[in-house]
Amino acid sequence: MNRRLIALFVICTIIITGATGKRTSNLNNEKNMEYLNLTTVWNKTFPKSDKVNHSKVTFTNRYGITLxxxxxxxxxxxSGKLPAIAVCGPFGAVKEQASGLYAQTMAERGFLTIAFDPSYTGESGGEPRYVVSPDINTEDFSAAVDFLITNDKVDPGRIGIIGxxxxxxxxxNAAAADPRIKATxxxxxxxxxxxNANGYFDADDSAEARNALRKKLAAQRTxxxxxxxxxxxxxVPDILPADAPQFFKDYHAYxxxxxxxxxxxxxxxQGRNATEAIPFINFPLMSRAGxxxxxxxxxxxxxxxxxxxxEDAFKKLTGDNKELMIITGASHTDLYDNFTVIPFDKMEAFFHKHLK
Incomplete structure (x- = not known):
């Protein structure tokens, strides 16, 4: 009986893996990728550069979602292989906005770059739409690294990311999980x-406040x-209230x-789904930053x-290859698209130093 079971197991294994011992399916096989209806027009919020070649690409993450x-x-x-950078963000934005601007600018400076839409968002796949997952969205960065590290034009040992x-x-979080990311x-x-767990400026950092939020989110799930x-x-609302804080006004202006x-x-x-906060409340992104x-x-x-x-994330980092740069006079959204304050020279030098 044991011999029969062993023989059956071997037969099943051959059927699944093929005679060569290799899997018959491949995560990047087009047969296994979602069909994405990608636009062919230039519809970015920034002008197209004449210094780079642009194209659309797709790849799958570890959960089978096509990005x-x-x-x-x-x-x-x-001639030769290039250092590469994957870019994503801001949160709630798409690759046609700030991430594409960063990616195109860094490509002008000699890097092969991609700006990707995260899972469930923009032109990327995944259902239902407009949900978030700290795990899957961290994985999206590693999936971008998978794509770059296997690209013929890329030096696989010289890959970085921008968030x-x-x-x-x-x-x-991705840098803590994936040592293939040489610079972040x-x-x-x-x-x-x-x-999400503490509110802005940690104003709601208490078990009582979090439990009240959990009850609200649970009711919304129902x-x-x-x-x-x-x-x-x-x-971002079409019309801001009169007492809106300045950073809300800055978001509106962008x-x-x-x-x-x-x-x-x-x-x-219309924003992400109303239950967006659920996974982040119990998922500490900075837990392995050190x-x-x-x-x-x-x-x-x-x-x-x-x-x-x-500043607090920087305090968690260790080693002599970590840097914090504060841009004088700049607001949060200035670093989305303001060329006078985004330190592209610094980023270029940083990546050239550490992607070697």
């Missing part, structure tokens, strides 16, 4: 776990299930005006309401 990205390759690239706003915290930049970062669809959480509006951007429109061995650069504006996220 869409814009790839930028410097036209003056010499903007909420994706700055996710970038640090977190620009104008949020710690999404902290802000309503969503009963209705058969999730309630949108609302993006997401709701021709400067940064995009039809697929969640912050420009174990990152590779280089990290945190950039923040002096006047950014979010500055405390970056």
């Amino acid at each position: 869409a990205a814009d790839m930028y390759v410097p036209k003056n690239a010499t 903007i706003c909420g994706w700055g915290g996710l970038a640090i 930049v977190a620009s104008t970062m949020y710690d999404m776990s902290r802000v 309503e969503d299930f009963r209705n058969g669809f999730p309630k949108p959480g609302g993006g 997401y709701k005006t021709p400067r940064g509006y995009h039809e697929r951007s969640l912050n420009s429109n 174990e990152i061995e590779n280089a990290v650069l945190i950039i923040h504006g002096e006047k950014a309401h979010s500055r405390y996220f970056g």
